[in-house]
Amino acid sequence: MIEKMLTQHNAPIYEALEKHMKNRVVPFDVPGHKGGRGNKELTDFLGANCLKLDVNSMKPLDNLSHPMSVIKEAQELAAEAFRANHSFFMVNGTTGAVQAMIMSCCKAGDKIIMPRNVHRSAINALVICGAIPIYINPGLNKELGIPLGMSVNDVKEAILTHPDAKAILVNNPTYYGICSNLQEIVTLAHNFGMMVLADEAHGTHFYFGEDLPVSAMAAGADMAAVSMHKTGGSLTQSSILLSGPKVNPDYVRQIINLTQTTSASYLLLSSLDIARKNLSLNGKEMFRKTVQFAQYARDEINKLTGYYAFSRELINHDTVFDFDITKLSIHTRKIGLAGIEVYDLLRDEYGIQIEFGDIGNILAIISAGDRALEIERLISALSEIKRLYSGDNRGMFDHEYIKPDVVLAPQHAFYSKTHAVPLEQSKGCISGEFVMCYPPGIPILAPGEKISEEVLAYISYAKEKGSFLTGTQDMEIENINVVEDI
Known part of the structure; x- marks a missing residue:
């Protein structure tokens, strides 16, 4: 048997799926929607091709748990x-x-x-x-x-x-x-x-x-x-x-x-498979365009004053050894608004969805899929938000990171006997669960860490400003499970 010579122009999984569709195989396997015929509303919503390609592992399409053919080839190309x-x-x-x-x-x-x-x-x-x-x-x-x-x-x-x-x-x-x-x-x-x-x-x-x-x-x-x-x-x-x-x-x-x-x-x-092919063949140009978009936006936003779209000037060759210039990270606290407040305003008032907002910053993900008109729309919206909503920044929480006091290993704490207490009464206790803002999903508090007054103040402030908090069994984030015995 002559072994196939694959290059970055190939996409083995995609090619196998195309062949599978042309073969018009009669499906007596899962999924039960049978190429979308069993769920017309879903097919109309997602598209016929999407449902036809939602197939189960079979010999011609390989198996991700034990790849031997097209998935193996796709992983080797990646x-x-x-x-x-x-x-x-x-x-x-x-x-x-x-x-x-x-x-x-x-x-x-x-x-x-x-x-x-x-x-x-x-x-x-x-x-x-x-x-x-x-x-x-x-x-x-x-x-x-x-x-x-x-x-x-x-x-x-x-x-x-x-x-x-x-x-x-x-x-x-x-x-x-x-x-x-x-x-x-x-x-x-x-x-x-x-x-x-x-x-x-x-x-x-x-x-x-x-x-x-x-x-x-x-x-x-x-x-x-x-x-x-x-x-x-x-x-x-x-x-x-x-x-x-x-x-x-x-x-x-x-x-x-x-x-x-x-x-x-x-x-x-x-x-x-297809994304890897695209990156391999077109990645340099894609990310050259991304950098140009991000740098233009950064320059224009910094001209607005009040905001600070930071970049490589932060490099100190130690804790900031390098900086990803595709990232449009913007500090907002000097205009008197928390990042999460700007995040909400952009979405609710201007129809712009950015990646996240925390208590002092926002992040807009820029890619080659963006368009110049949309970059201008973001800049214009930030300018108007500053004009309409900026205020006094005194009393605003000024840092994202709180040094943890780790008492127990995460597994020990998570599986320990716990009981729920109101957050405001939990100071000095050991957390048995997580508390975090999402995105980005970095824990404010993790299992095994002592709950401090600073942590409680941060959680309260984040809730007040509208951050989306997750991690606790209590869906309202009013109570927290704490470890009973060490």
Whole structure:
């Protein structure tokens, strides 16, 4: 048999699905909508092709749990495109990818070094597998009130204090676009036999753009969780987990299969396949356009005064080693408005949906899919919001990050006996659950952390300003489960 020679112009899953549609196979398998015929309203809403392509795993289409043909080929092409040794298609989001890479390196009782401003998915992984976090407090920009990256000196100190740690997790970049010195952290970690894991939920474009921060694989990291759907153009919930030469891919696949569905969506899989092809062939031009849009918007917004659209001027070669210039992160507090208030005004009054707003900043995701007219509309709306709604900024909460007081490991606290108490009466207790604003999903409070007056003040302020809080069993976020006995 002559083996197929595949290039980045191929999209094996997409090609197999096209062939499957042409074969007009009679379906006596799931899904029960039978190509959409069993649910006309859904078919009319999503489109006939979408429903016809929503198929089950079958021999010609391969199986994500044990890929041997077209999915295997698509993953190999993705690994080549991202310059990794192996790639794994994920259909339960980058949350699944982050958890899989942590669980591939750490078992119950193992230590993992990480910044505290990680996404909840990373701490969720610790709840599941029982690993122990060694938190590094990130740098803090006092003017913007935002957490930064990890100082190399802090990482080195954590490594020397905990030489038995199995891995180090690094955000590359943070939600705000801040990058740590990933290459130096990789060198340090590898010298001590530790793995380096990168949360690249917002870093897909680092692999394909020019003059952007270094990607995890280029920096020598062992694994990276990449949100293809955020800046790579695939469908929401689709992601890729990348691994380097020191990682056993078959073991990683076993770990992934512990939690990932056995009924993988071919809509998500084909979107990853086609998005990878597009990035490989057109990525440089796509992200050149993205940078131009972002820089134009940043320059114009800064001309408005009051707002501060920050960028590479924050670089200090330590806690801000580099900055992702595609990120349109904007500080709003000087006009007397919390970021979440600007977020709400943009959506409710101007029909503009941005990525998130916190208590001091907003983030607008810019991509090659944007249009110049829409960029101008955002700038104009921000100008009008300043004119109509700006006020006195005295008394506003001025920082996003609160250093945690960790008393128990997340798994221990989460599965301990707990009882609910009103939030305002919980000071000094140990939290048995999460509290976070979403997005971005970085916990204000995680299981095992002592509840301080500062934490309670932050939660109260975030609620007052309209932030969407999640994490507690109490859907109203009025009560919190606290650990009864240590």
